[in-house]
Amino acid sequence: MDRIEAMRLFTRLVERGSFSAAAKDLKVKQSTASKWVAELEEQLGVSLVERTTRAIRITDAGRRFHAGCQAVLGTFDELSAELRDQSLEPSGHLRVSLPVTFGTWFAAPLVADYLTCFPKVSIEILLSDRYVNLVEEGIDLALRVGVPVDTSARGRRLLDGGRRLVASPDYLKRHAKPKVPEDLAQHTC
Numbered sequence: 001m002d003r004i005e006a007m008r009l010f011t012r013l014v015e016r017g018s019f020s021a022a023a024k025d026l027k028v029k030q031s032t033a034s035k036w037v038a039e040l041e042e043q044l045g046v047s048l049v050e051r052t053t054r055a056i057r058i059t060d061a062g063r064r065f066h067a068g069c070q071a072v073l074g075t076f077d078e079l080s081a082e083l084r085d086q087s088l089e090p091s092g093h094l095r096v097s098l099p100v101t102f103g104t105w106f107a108a109p110l111v112a113d114y115l116t117c118f119p120k121v122s123i124e125i126l127l128s129d130r131y132v133n134l135v136e137e138g139i140d141l142a143l144r145v146g147v148p149v150d151t152s153a154r155g156r157r158l159l160d161g162g163r164r165l166v167a168s169p170d171y172l173k174r175h176a177k178p179k180v181p182e183d184l185a186q187h188t189c
Contacts, residue, residue, distance in 0.1 A: 004076060006036040007069040010048065013037065014058055014066045040065075091120035097142040103127040165189075 005026070012022040013033070023033035041048050048062035058066065098107055103125055111123055126132075131149045132139050148155050165184075167175075178184055 001036050001039050004073070006040050007073055009033055009036050010040060010062075011066060011069045011073060013049070013056070014062070018056065089120060090118045092122075094121060094123045094140045095126065095138055096123060097126045097128060097132045097137075097139045099129050099143065099145055100127045102143060102145075 009022055009026050009028070012025050013019060016022050016025065019033045019037075020030050023030040026033070028036075037049060044061070044065065046061040046065075047059050048065055050057040050059060104127065107125060111125065115121065115123065126139070131144060132142055133150070134140075134142060134153055142153075143158070145161075175187060176183070178187060
């Protein structure tokens with residue numbers, strides 16, 4: 001027996017005045033409704049309902065229990081609705097770790113767009129090129145370049161990219177064009 005549903009049934013029983021009406025409202029069999037109330041009475045150690053073949057009478061304990069059920073069910077239903085609504089619209093604080101270059105060049109417009117769509121979210125961006133321990137540092141999301149160090153973290157490849165070494169034509173006019181990687185030691189990169 002689900003206690004919340006049993007409390008809901010008992011509340012309906014008090015309001016409707018019969019097991020058959022309460023059972024019909026909650027779409028359960030009348031025998032199930034009677035069984036749930038009997039189980040509640042056994043758990044509580046009191047009689048909630050006096051039954052005859054033609055009618056029921058709610059006891060004093062039943063009236064007190066009914067008032068408590070209304071309060072509990074009201075709170076439960078309100079909290080359930082609040083949590084359901086919250087799960088539909090993202091809210092809260094996100095800590096995001098990004099590589100310095102990506103964060104500096106690309107993150108600002110992406111974050112601004114995200115916050116426009118989800119105004120109940122706040123974002124804290126941490127710029128670092130080191131791999132972070134998500135759990136120890138309280139990071140919700142990290143974007144990294146390369147192979148993940150922490151194999152326990154869930155990750156997804158976003159794109160394949162390679163590194164390129166580039167120089168402006170003006171720079172190459174002023175400095176000799178490198179021919180091998182070792183030549184880069186002579187350049188300001």
